[in-house]
Amino acid sequence: MQNLQNKKILILATNGFEQSELEVPRDKLRGAGATVDIVSPESGEITGWDTDDWGEAVKVDKTLDSVSADDYDAIVLPGGQINPDLLRVNDKALALIKTFWEQKKVVAAVCHAPWLLVETGIAKGRKMTSFNSIKQDVINAGAHWEDSPVVADQGLVTSRNPGDLDAFCEKIAEEINEGKHLSRAA
Template sequence: MSTMQSQDLDGATVAVLVAPEGTERVELEQPRRALTDAGAEVDVLSTDDGEAQTVDNDLEAAETVEIGGTIDEVSASDYDATHVPGGTVGADRLRADDDAVAFVGEMVDDGKPVGSICHGPWTLVESGAVEGRRLTSYPSLETDIENAGGEWVDETVVTDDGLVTSRKPDDLDAYCDELVAEIAKAT
């Protein structure tokens, strides 16, 4: 367990946005565990209710995760922060969903911490949140981020004024530490 996760997030509410299928399991589970271990209340939200089918390595079906509500039923004002995991298919579905894109955009506009890893930053691109920002992602998103006006860098984790991004599952320990720290600063 990382040392940063001992920070107090009691009273903080965090939305985790997932697609009905295709979200990378470890990129959902490890940050959710870090946030709850730090004391945050975490709601898993999706575009549909029921359960979401996660994946391992973008290909293999993993476990299903209970959805706590749909994105269209909530508002950015209900949450202190947001985490958007990757998974190529899941991230692509979220960036195509108007409610998910609007939710992320509102969180950024409200100055609330938003964390995203791997392919998750596609939703940040769609929301218009990367212009003038420095961030990282899975390397294949570099052109998308630069075309949206962001500065893409190849670093383990990058924080830019509440926006926390990371590249891949191997970076999850550093990402989780930074996400918890950023939320603790803001709440």
Template sequence: MSNLNNKKIAVLAADGYEQSELESPVEALKKEGAIVEIISLKSGEIKAMKDHEWSNSVAVDKTVSDAKVSDYDALLLPGGVLNPDAVRADKDAVAFVKEFFTAQKPVAAICHGPQTLINAEVVKGVKMTSFKAISKDLQNAGAEWVDEEVVTDGNLTTSRKPEDLPAFNRRIIEEFGK
């Protein structure tokens, strides 16, 4: 039996999320018994990007303005270019992310997902990784950026790109299950 049985995981995403970076971890978490909810800026559905083209959609379970951090055990921030750009510009979304850190709950972000962490002002002094294109942004925000497949520092786990998903998924199952 997994440590994720009945753990409730919030996945915060918006239109333009990278399809594999949402679908692969969600599938891995559900396989381990986690309850996963998609939280977004709007109700209805959000659309993925795959190979720079619009792709699948997923149903939104709750808008971020209606979601409460106390209802969740952990947070996942998938990447994509458009997705984190929209999420980090939303004050409710940024407050939601910041509250996970205040509550010392596990958070995981992959690829461009860590951009939202910059706006939540939670990266200073934290060892982390991301898609290389945003490494300078993270360093400028005070993060200790490293080019590694998966990095965990305290309650934060980060990864670089879709190719890192197998290692990322294994680590978040471990971290979210603590």
């Protein structure tokens, strides 16, 4: 994995995130030298969903109200069905994601988290992938959906499912190290 020393990454999640889709990127990106903050609308802890039942709690480093995209190089959006469904009706969460995109920073979403890219309008005109059950939502939002493990489009990184997390993390690191993505016209 590429070196991410001096890089800061925000993982935005709430209760019901898919356990591995938060923990694997958190651990791999930290292992590459990045500072990674778990950010949530709630303080304290949030609880994951582990395949077919509630999983483990994860400590929240900062609340959504206390962070700014200005302080980070990338945002990572874990999936699961519950997490992105709750976040896509949270105006502050959507505004934060949009700000990362407007600042031409890396935005990465896995599994069902591309719902957040649909909700923010980021999906329109982009090459993307997602969990198969939301494929039509992504297409209806104007994205060019691909049946690939990981798809990158000028700083937008999407992945299908937890089985693709190693490649997802590698692509996030690569995109962060490329820097700002200045030519994002769809």
